[in-house]
Amino acid sequence: GENVEQHPSTLSVQEGDSAVIKCTYSDSASNYFPWYKQELGKGPQLIIDIRSNVGEKKDQRIAVTLNKTAKHFSLHITETQPEDSAVYFCAAYMDSNYQLIWGAGTKLIIKP
Amino acid sequence: DTGVSQDPRHKITKRGQNVTFRCDPISEHNRLYWYRQTLGQGPEFLTYFQNEAQLEKSRLLSDRFSAERPKGSFSTLEIQRTEQGDSAMYLCASSKTGGTEAFFGQGTRLTVV
Numbered sequence: 411g412e413n414v415e416q417h418p419s420t421l422s423v424q425e426g427d428s429a430v431i432k433c434t435y436s437d438s439a440s441n442y443f444p445w446y447k448q449e450l451g452k453g454p455q456l457i458i459d460i461r462s463n464v465g466e467k468k469d470q471r472i473a474v475t476l477n478k479t480a481k482h483f484s485l486h487i488t489e490t491q492p493e494d495s496a497v498y499f500c501a502a503y504m505d506s507n508y509q510l511i512w513g514a515g516t517k518l519i520i521k522p
Numbered sequence: 523d524t525g526v527s528q529d530p531r532h533k534i535t536k537r538g539q540n541v542t543f544r545c546d547p548i549s550e551h552n553r554l555y556w557y558r559q560t561l562g563q564g565p566e567f568l569t570y571f572q573n574e575a576q577l578e579k580s581r582l583l584s585d586r587f588s589a590e591r592p593k594g595s596f597s598t599l600e601i602q603r604t605e606q607g608d609s610a611m612y613l614c615a616s617s618k619t620g621g622t623e624a625f626f627g628q629g630t631r632l633t634v635v
Contacts, residue, residue, distance in 0.1 A: 451628075512566075
């Protein structure tokens with residue numbers, strides 16, 4: 411079955427610097443890759459997503475890149491701010507089973 | 523607020539008791555999902571509804587778990603004879619038919635003592 415690995419598990423960056431979180435997936439049939447932000451005690455919030463026919467997508471300070479050949483996708487956050495501190499999850503989706511398979515999460519800490 | 527709504531937000535129950543959670547999806551969303559999340563982990567898929575039909579069930583969903591979506595709107599997740607290992611956050615999400623963007627509720631945190 412599909413497996414998603416996410417690295418690093420914890421990332422600490424200085425406010426204003428960039429943060430990069432990386433994920434790999436195992437099933438080449440996956441065709442949709444969302445990123446979620448989860449704050450303590452809350453449900454995951456969709457922040458950006460990318461489909462398999464696109465290599466890069468950007469939304470203000472957030473960007474996602476996808477390398478289908480290598481089965482890698484990454485989240486890039488620029489000019490980090492204290493409110494970016496949260497746990498970030500990547501996920502992979504296949505139409506065949508309607509399931510999102512999730513990475514284990516990255517705790518992002520923004521140091522003032 | 524037109525987001526996904528879950529009730530209750532927190533539930534503490536004694537081992538062996540039954541509990542039921544409710545999820546109200548975004549109104550125009552036909553698909554509804556239940557996930558379970560334990561501390562430090564990503565959500566794990568439990569089950570999925572397309573309108574009122576339950577189309578997928580994870581092996582995680584033991585016989586003690588049952589989910590319904592009787593009129594294709596809200597859904598309930600019942601856990602019978604709760605065990606301490608059931609303690610987790612139970613998340614509900616919804617999406618449009620043919621859409622992949624899933625929107626999550628705030629979750630119900632279950633503690634079994």
